Amino acid sequence: MSGNRTIAKNTIYLYCRMLLTMGIALYTSRAVLQTLGVRDFGVYNLVGGVVVLFSFLNNAMSSSTQRFLNIGIASKDSKRVGQIFSMSLNIHFLIAITILVLSEIVGLWLLNHQLNIPKERLLAANLVFQFSIATTFVGVLKVPYDAIILARERMSFYAVVGIIQAVARLAIVMSISMSITQDRLIVYAFLMMILDVFSSIAFFVYCKLNFGYQVHYRFEKSKELFRSLISFSSWSLLGQVSVVGSSQGMGMILNVFAGVVVNAALGIAGQVSGAVYNFISSAQMAFNPQIVQTYAENKHERHVKLVLQASRFSFFLFAILCIPVLLGTDYILTLWLGANYPQYSVGFTRLIILTSVLTSLAGPLWMSAYAVGNIKRYQFCVAAVNLAVLPIAYLVMLYKRDPFLVMGAKLLLDMLLLIFRVYYFKSRLLIKNSVLMLYVRRILPLFVMVFALAPLSEFISINGLGDLLIYSLCCEAVVCGYVFFWGLRRSEVANILTLVKSKIFGLT
Structure with a gap:
């Protein structure tokens, strides 16, 4: 407790x-x-x-x-x-x-x-x-x-x-x-x-x-400690290089075929998504020390519970935060940048937010992989999937010249990466299927809802702040109700209510 x-x-x-x-x-x-x-x-x-x-x-x-x-x-x-x-x-x-x-x-x-x-x-x-x-x-x-x-x-x-x-x-x-x-x-x-x-x-x-x-x-x-730090960091470096290489390389390929307008749109989409995702990374930062320490103390049951809990909480928070952005992307960009923002910005923003949804689920899983150690195979697979976007992007732009298809391919690769991380987490910690299926059942309906909202938002007309508030509040009510009554365990709801009473109302 x-x-x-x-x-x-x-x-x-x-x-x-x-x-x-x-x-x-x-x-x-x-x-x-x-x-x-x-x-x-x-x-x-x-x-x-x-x-x-x-x-x-x-x-x-x-x-x-x-x-x-x-x-x-x-x-x-x-x-x-x-x-x-x-x-x-x-x-x-x-x-x-x-x-x-x-x-x-x-x-x-x-x-x-x-x-x-x-x-x-x-x-x-x-x-x-x-x-x-x-x-x-x-x-x-x-x-x-x-x-x-x-x-x-x-x-x-x-x-x-x-x-x-x-x-x-x-x-x-x-x-x-x-x-x-x-x-x-x-x-x-x-x-x-x-x-x-x-x-x-x-x-x-x-x-x-x-x-x-x-x-x-x-x-x-200590040569042993030096080697341990450097060895672990070298495989972490492979993951870092693959992430940066895939994003920067994809931007360069899009630039060659479609010009600097695409890069400007990517930059704007990244800023919007980053602003929302920073909230989630803050929550995960609070979990990370105990995720590592519980594994180091051989408290594997507590470790698994923390990882899955952090993943669910991060996803629920991100879903709540990203819904207004997915619904009113055009209006929000116009309000922030004016009417002349670059072409592709709206579509790129929505696709990058959906990619960040996957990242919110995956963050605690890769922190668990770091806690377990021996990340050679893990980082190699992650790097291979991340860098696969480069040949795909080149072929898509060569034959179709559609930047949205490239971003869609990136989204599918990130989904594949999430599946791999779940599999790696399950196999390394010998997690029971029942535990994992309960985790999937709690997130899957909301996951489908968020991904369906991106294409549906194309048919929703947001003409001002009032429209955005009305549509957002309706969707947020559904999402919050789902999270409260199904996504969270009863004990988690009780803990949250106790925390709110003590911090906001001064009650114990």
């Missing part, structure tokens, strides 16, 4: 963070565009993207570090946790140096000789590039501190820092727009670097004050 309450409390913290930061971020993105202008805004994103190209290994190491720290915490061995932390800090320092060298050699060559940047903005672009490198260097070193905060389930601090960062970003943009008349791009990039450095310092200080010995750096020489 205490574990469920911890998860619920952490979910509340993370949702509060997401609600505030998403609202601020949506307004900030418009303000940045207006302050910098289209050209400088493009330069800022392009230059930052060059540094991101060299960050694959860091992304893989981040999930690996948190996994090993969770296992160390589950063993209740503070010395072991300290060893894992120190070794991960050693590895992240090497990663930071590697990114620095690659950025200063390959990155500068790309920036000055390959990318299409106006000559009069080349000096500003180089300064922004250096600020981005510094930000990335500090961010890589912050990963082990970030990981131990999440592993220790200190979500309140994580949420507070995120909100402060969002408010500070907005303050920076507003102050530049009102007072700076010189090169706003350079000033903006410099102040954003300073903000990220100070937020990283806050993480360092918090960990020192709260975790003491466990984050006290010692030069760790």
